[in-house]
Amino acid sequence: MDRHQTEKDDEASGQGRPTLKTLAFMTGLGVTTVSRALKDAPEIGAETRRRVQLVAKQIGYRPNRAGVRLRTGKTNVISLVLNTEREIMSFVSDIIYGVSEVIADTPYHLIVTPYSRSQDPLDPIRYLVETGSADGVIISRTQPNDPRARYMLERGIPFATHGRTDMGLIHPYHDFDNYAFAAEAVRHLAGIGRRRLALLAPPVELTYHSHTLNGFTDALSEVGASEIPFNTVSIDHSIEQIRMRTAQLMRRDVRPDGFVSSAAAATLAIVAGIEDAGLKLGRDVDVVSKQSSDLLHLFRRELLVVNENFRLAGAELARSVLGWIGGSAPGSLQSLSVPTEVLAYRRPD
Amino acid sequence: MDRHQTEKDDEASGQGRPTLKTLAFMTGLGVTTVSRALKDAPEIGAETRRRVQLVAKQIGYRPNRAGVRLRTGKTNVISLVLNTEREIMSFVSDIIYGVSEVIADTPYHLIVTPYSRSQDPLDPIRYLVETGSADGVIISRTQPNDPRARYMLERGIPFATHGRTDMGLIHPYHDFDNYAFAAEAVRHLAGIGRRRLALLAPPVELTYHSHTLNGFTDALSEVGASEIPFNTVSIDHSIEQIRMRTAQLMRRDVRPDGFVSSAAAATLAIVAGIEDAGLKLGRDVDVVSKQSSDLLHLFRRELLVVNENFRLAGAELARSVLGWIGGSAPGSLQSLSVPTEVLAYRRPD
């Protein structure tokens, strides 16, 4: 309504956004030549190529995404698929920033595709694949037998998972070494004299549940400590639930003198539960927790922490997806992040 | 390379994703008719319309975004523009979820457009507008005189701001009533006998700095309390800096007996600083803090909190942008969120 195309359409001079036609007009070349010159095709003369690229830069030519996408099917989009209820908060922001960092000087855009509790986690994936909305996908909350990974593998759409699968299928992933984390945590606790340890693990359905559990139990037998079962809750449970269960546990005769916690928010709840039971952190019990931002030491200086860097994970995942899109072998795009040592509080200067 | 189009192109039968042509073939109608039937155009017969829509639903027709975008210029994209260094973590995830909630049953996608410290905040906006990458934009960290808002207003691109501007220009926004927050905080502190109050404010350049400050000082004079200046830091400073400055402040002869803090992470630092100085929260000093997730009470039960709901903000901002895109008057798309009362810790059941 508002846009009068009063000019004849060949007047590719100044008005709107420059297109290939504009460039063709300005250089006196054909649209095809311009297109090829811009992507360094071999059959274009060296000088022509330089000339076109110069003019393109001068007038700030940017390829029209819709045109490219319609013609080639390439969307230049990476989708990050998130569970809107269960993702860890800092995970979301850090991973987004990590991804952004990597795709910043590429033509890629990042779209966030959410799904909620009520939905099948496969739904958003199906949507993306069926509508061809992305060239690559990043998923989290990976399961040993993950239907999403299988689905995308079948359709040949590049993706990367945060966390590993265990289906005998090869795909890019980035994972934190939760086995090492749990084992180190146990060793540290044993080193300060703790003998009866409890683990607040990730939810059973996720792959890193067993990684964590294995690291925990292997190290337990290594150091000769014993486990106090604490598997009525996971880090996916509410703060209140974890707090209550922890308090219950700590009021028993045989109670843990050490905790390993797989998430910072859950650790707050554990500590609250410990204190609800009238016990004192650092005296009656020690807690080693993963954290993704440096806040737990402020919470209770007695806490022992291991850092997990989600921003790095985001960057790594983005690199993997782009790598796969770019033709690298999926098997070569897997990475594991080694945990820091267990960090105790140090007084600030 | 891999996609052989062996069939004649009219065989719009089964192979790929259904298009209008597929539907036209199946219904025996023209492409134009199908297109209009799907959008309930008036000149299509009632039965034809129903028939087309039925078939479309049956075979799962989804309009090709690139086609629509190329033809109409409509992207069906909302962009959330984020500062990758300074945004509050929970803000990012909650606002994304809030936006997602609202656009879930629309054709819109959410893209995240990041910018970093080094860049002009106007850069990402210019990019979005120049490349026509979004139908609507959401920005945060709003300033009284905000070049981004002015820029988008000039180009006529719909947007909504988290926080208000103060340029005499009308645009959609959602804001938390920080004036009321600070005023209520002061009243509450005065009510429990605190007389010398310090404010940890948002950074001066953001609009809600002065809202907060005004609420703070107005209520101070209302209750007859006095201000202990604490403006060498803002909530944008690092945890360490805030902690150190707080400790310094608390070691002075004339030190605050109450704090008002505009962000939860900063509050952790304030408390740490208070304790560094050998003082005790709840006895020597009280702190009222904003928080966006329910964790501060776990940190120190003596903390007094006011909740700010970022998820709601995200939803509200998305509604505003969509409203503007849909033709509503920008002035009718402004909302203010009223703070909860100051909440003290209650023991869980």
Added chain:
DNA sequence: GTGACAATCTGTAACGTTTCAGTATATAGG
């Protein structure tokens, strides 16, 4: 029976891009 008119439907062109199948020119070989 004719004209007018409304109700339905349709073909063509265009959005910006890339690919396919060329065309034109120059160089070299015989």
Added chain:
DNA sequence: CCTATATACTGAAACGTTACAGATTGTCAC
């Protein structure tokens, strides 16, 4: 001088959609 070949360029078609300008009916008044 003619043909072959390489080099540098080009027009047309297509991706899926919508807008424009018709085209084909049927109905009704006269």
